[in-house]
Amino acid sequence: MKTVCVGRFLVDVPVQAEVSLSREMIDGFEIEKREESETAFHERVAARAADIDAQAAKDPARRTSGMLEARDLAIPGMAGRSLVYGRTRSYYFEGERRIDTEWVSVEVHAHKEGWSFSLSAKFADETSARAAEALLARLRLRGEDDIPAVAGFCIGRAVFAEPLPPHKTEHIAMHIGLPDHPDLGMAFASLPGGGTSRTLLERYADMDADAGADELLRVTRLRTGKRDIDALAGEEVLERVREFNFATTFGFVWEAQGVKDDPLRPFLSLELHAGISAEPGGKPRDSSLHEDAVLALWDCISSSIRLRPGGPPPSGPSGPAEPPGPKLGAVASAGDTCPQSGWWQCNEGGPDVGVQGGQVQYIRKGERMPQPLLLPRQTLWQKVRRIQSSVEPERLAAWKLVDKRLWPRMVPLVALAQPGMPPMPGDAGAGKPPVALLGTQVRTGEPCPASGWWRCEESHALDGTRWFAHGSLLPAATFQVPASVFGHAAGPEAIRRRSVWQLVRQMEPAPPRETAPADVAAAGILGEPPALA
Known part of the structure; x- marks a missing residue:
């Protein structure tokens, strides 16, 4: 596996994975980047300014919508230019009261050490150029696979290092492809949080209510429910679908709602689709990965999502060692936070009393240790009537860590x-x-x-x-x-x-x-x- 920095988060992906970033935005500014010489940069910016003036000259009635301000950047070690243009006036009504509005377009272009970055907004005010310049002043270059040692917002080949000017929105998306499995694609997105009124499970419940009997028969839920990752409260739905052309495909989704106006707690979404046709609009195809492999890939990548630490990492082997995790035999009580992903054995249950979900269960780090539901042995009459009684223990159950592997080794019966x-x-x-x-x-x-x-x-x-x-x-x-x-x-x-x-x-x-x-x-x-x- 290799680690990729995406916005404020780190995600582990397979080494052979092809990774790309898109939808990069900060504080309402779209971010564009390219590798070019400083000479090519100045020529391109000059051509852009001339094009703005030429577009305004085509319509004499809107001559004021041309270039309003063009000035050089005053950021040490960075060449660039700010362009403010296209003043537009309009109005709208609130009840019977007319409200006049005005906006401009802003582009701030910067060049540093062979890389050019542009922050642009089509609808802004004239002071927005200063906000974009303040953000670019905090821009630091990084290698393609480097993990920044400072806190901030990661984009491709750069990071906006803290402390950043006050802002509320950050956008970024990562796309993952596997060359040996072209039918499989994954996407991880970080967007401003708190904007969705219905959660993932609620939306899928609504879709199930509207689905026909044929669709319900073709879709198998492999896993569904709440799932917390690195203290991020989320929900996931994992489905296997039998398509109309009898192809077997998979669709997995995990979402965390996030908090409004908090860049450190954004809305997060991770999706996996297997069985995608190689041709646009083509029919689904059989997944090139078997179900157990798709689940293992999903669990490996999704479990690695974590907020990037803000301080510099230890330099070399002389740095402080990471504290060891719980050892086999560690005990946690129901209601506690799980300290280690692995297989945990409940102290309740026995030969005559089962445990709902099994006496040994896989529990992920960060999840709450469950209070088990005990299932006494069925009587003959209960077996005939297919009834199972259940009992909840009066005291909190204890769980013992017995295996740290993702899946236990099982001997076929x-x-x-x-x-x-x-x-x-x-x-x-x-x-x-x-x-x-x-x-x-x-x-x-x-x-x-x-x-x-x-x-x-x-x-x-x-x-x-x-x-x-x-x-x-x-x-x-x-x-x-x-x-x-x-x-x-x-x-x-x-x-x-x-x-x-x-x-x-x-x-x-x-x-x-x-x-x-x-x-x-x-x-x-x-x-x-x-x-x-």
Whole structure:
């Protein structure tokens, strides 16, 4: 992962991600930037001033709307010019009273160390140029991947360093793309907060109320509810959609409402869409990432959103070490703030009493430790009537940290079907290792065209993504039979049926070597993939 500075916040994204920034604004001024020489900068600004005068001269009746003021910047180490033009007068009515209004357009252009920055506003007053100049006086350049050591508002290749003049609004958006997955896109936006009357969950509840039965059947909610990130109170909705062309896509959203007129607590939005067509207006396509991978990517990026610290970071290893987080075995009480993201085990519950959501639950740092709801063992009559009684403990429950991993290692309860025996190495013939295009689909019982990781296309199968060797016969998918009302399956615990497998990742095998028949299984041809360097 790499860290990107976006406005007042830091976000971690994959190293190979392509990142771009847009909608950069501060205090009502749009921000434009470009890399150019100082000579080219002066020529461009002079041409812009001449164009303003030429546009005003075309309409003699509005000659006063031309250039009103043009002056050089008085900022040390920065060349530039302020342009105030286009005075416009109008009026409106409040009841029966007429109110006259007047505004101008402002552009302040600055150049520093090979970079040009422009702050512009189409509707402003004549004093706004001074406000833009005061902001540019606090502009500091930074490298493309540098994280500023001072507090302030990050834009591309620069930061407006604190202390800044008083202002209320800041805008910026970051776009994230993965070259290997062109169907996936993410966007993170920071906007002035407190302007939305309906929250994310309220808007989705309204959409559900208006949706038809067909749409509700095609949309599966993977996760929905309140979610706080780095003490930012927010809400998220994660959906899997079966499109009309039978493509499987994903749409994830997280929002924090923010506080009005507070740049340090803006409205934040993070979105992920997987399954986007490569052609504008094209039909959705199957997501190139499986559901578990999309969720892992989302959790990794969204959990990293944090307010950028205002002070300089420690310089080198001699700086003070970051205080260690809670160790395994740490205990937190219900109602406390979770000190460490991980899997926490509740002290309530036992063989005869379950816990709603599980006795071991994943809780993120910053969330409130929940007070569990206990589920006593059902009686026979309750099982028949499908009734579950519940009890809330009188005392606050305690939670113990048992695992810091994002997902726990789980041993499958049902054995998966194994692939058929591939042909002997001598039968394959010499030549280059077989190669198949990503997305290639093969049915159960057919030989695997290339060694790699293959995803089962049945979403409810236990197989997920598995590694198969070239030539092995692809197995059937394994499904677990749901328990009956009496707590056990009426027949076998698992069933297997034919399926389709899709290639999602191919690994070049090691150079061919002679392998005795007895050593085939030991060489990893049927089981796990070869060891990775």
